Amino acid sequence: MPDPQSRVLDLIFGRWRSQILHAGVRLGIFDALREGPRTAAAIAAELGLDPSLAYRLLRALGSLELLHEDQARSFSLTETGELLRRDHPQTLRGVTLLEEGPEHYALWKHLPAMVRDGKQNAFIREFGRMAFDHAAQEPGYAEVFHDAMSSYCSAQTAWVLEALQGYDFSSIAHICDVGGGHGHLLSSLLARHPHLRGTVLELPQVIEDQELLWANRLGVGDRCTYLAGDMFAAVPPADAYMMKMILHDWNDEECVRILGNIARAAARGARLFVIEHLVPGPETPHFAKLFDIHMMCWGTGRERTVEEYRALLERAGWKYVRTWFPRSQMMGAVEGARA
Numbered sequence: 184m185p186d187p188q189s190r191v192l193d194l195i196f197g198r199w200r201s202q203i204l205h206a207g208v209r210l211g212i213f214d215a216l217r218e219g220p221r222t223a224a225a226i227a228a229e230l231g232l233d234p235s236l237a238y239r240l241l242r243a244l245g246s247l248e249l250l251h252e253d254q255a256r257s258f259s260l261t262e263t264g265e266l267l268r269r270d271h272p273q274t275l276r277g278v279t280l281l282e283e284g285p286e287h288y289a290l291w292k293h294l295p296a297m298v299r300d301g302k303q304n305a306f307i308r309e310f311g312r313m314a315f316d317h318a319a320q321e322p323g324y325a326e327v328f329h330d331a332m333s334s335y336c337s338a339q340t341a342w343v344l345e346a347l348q349g350y351d352f353s354s355i356a357h358i359c360d361v362g363g364g365h366g367h368l369l370s371s372l373l374a375r376h377p378h379l380r381g382t383v384l385e386l387p388q389v390i391e392d393q394e395l396l397w398a399n400r401l402g403v404g405d406r407c408t409y410l411a412g413d414m415f416a417a418v419p420p421a422d423a424y425m426m427k428m429i430l431h432d433w434n435d436e437e438c439v440r441i442l443g444n445i446a447r448a449a450a451r452g453a454r455l456f457v458i459e460h461l462v463p464g465p466e467t468p469h470f471a472k473l474f475d476i477h478m479m480c481w482g483t484g485r486e487r488t489v490e491e492y493r494a495l496l497e498r499a500g501w502k503y504v505r506t507w508f509p510r511s512q513m514m515g516a517v518e519g520a521r522a
């Protein structure tokens with residue numbers, strides 16, 4: 184365990200690491216090393232970078248153990264750095280471009296003022312509109328946002344499938360993923376359970392580009408429908424519903440409206456899985472407690488405890504059943520049943 188002073192210094196300089204990583208991704212350095220080791224000069228020439236400054240950036244990426252540097256200024260990807268290649272099956276490139284990119288970076292400077300004023304949502308302070316409205320007006324942000332959601336899914340889908348591996352889906356025929364993005368989670372669940380069919384409910388602009396949708400790519404296109412709609416208006420009937428990283432986008436009143444709309448479409452006994460980073464008790468440090476601050480910056484939402492989700496479910500016509508976790512506890516699936 185480092186001494187307290189070293190720990191504080193490490194926290195202070197944390198952002199340098201993520202910005203160095205972001206610059207490497209943004210400039211295409213990890214993709215340029217896909218075929219194997221190359222010199223700094225060759226990489227700079229291919230990417231149109233200043234050779235001297237590019238070498239210093241590559242050296243810093245080496246210090247973060249994302250690259251390996253040899254004595255001749257030649258660089259190669261480490262196992263960790265491989266995850267930042269565009270074409271890696273578990274790529275985290277999209278997460279990097281969103282979370283350290285210009286829009287999200289700009290939000291953090293408002294944090295002290297928000298906490299002082301008791302008014303969250305730095306998107307309004309910085310851009311004058313909510314994040315999803317910004318995405319609807321700025322295709323560049325929308326593209327980076329939805330690409331990041333698919334990129335997050337490379338880890339999150341595995342946690343959810345692990346959490347639900349003991350779940351008996353035999354009484355469910357049709358499952359709807361509300362705000363399901365490009366459908367990575369739902370398509371992966373359909374691939375695992377061949378008797379299931381599914382519907383992804385999403386905003387129309389998110390699902391119009393067929394190339395980005397996962398159902399065909401994961402071989403379940405014949406059992407998966409993409410439905411354009413608005414979860415604040417209505418959702419389709421189904422035997423079960425899931426929502427991953429949806430309720431954390433919204434405040435309690437907004438959540439109750441979404442949950443109430445699902446309850447109206449669901450028959451008694453229908454199931455709902457609220458999949459989120461769940462906040463544990465004070466004795467446990469957890470990523471959810473940090474993601475909660477990001478949500479404070481990003482919009483009206485928050486991360487919640489299981490008890491807080493239980494209370495929301497009960498306000499909207501659901502009864503709490505239980506919570507399913509993967510071994511890592513990184514996310515949990517709070518199960519409700521239509522009361």
Ligand SMILES: C[S@@+](CC[C@H](N)C(=O)[O-])C[C@H]1O[C@@H](n2cnc3c(N)ncnc32)[C@H](O)[C@@H]1O
Nearest residue numbers: 332362363364385386389412413414415427428
């Ligand atoms: C944080 S993302 C999560 C996406 C996906 N569930 C995942 O975990 O990758 C929130 C999603 O909610 C969708 N969304 C926002 N407002 C919506 C609405 N009114 N109706 C349906 N979907 C909506 C967004 O387009 C976005 O894909």
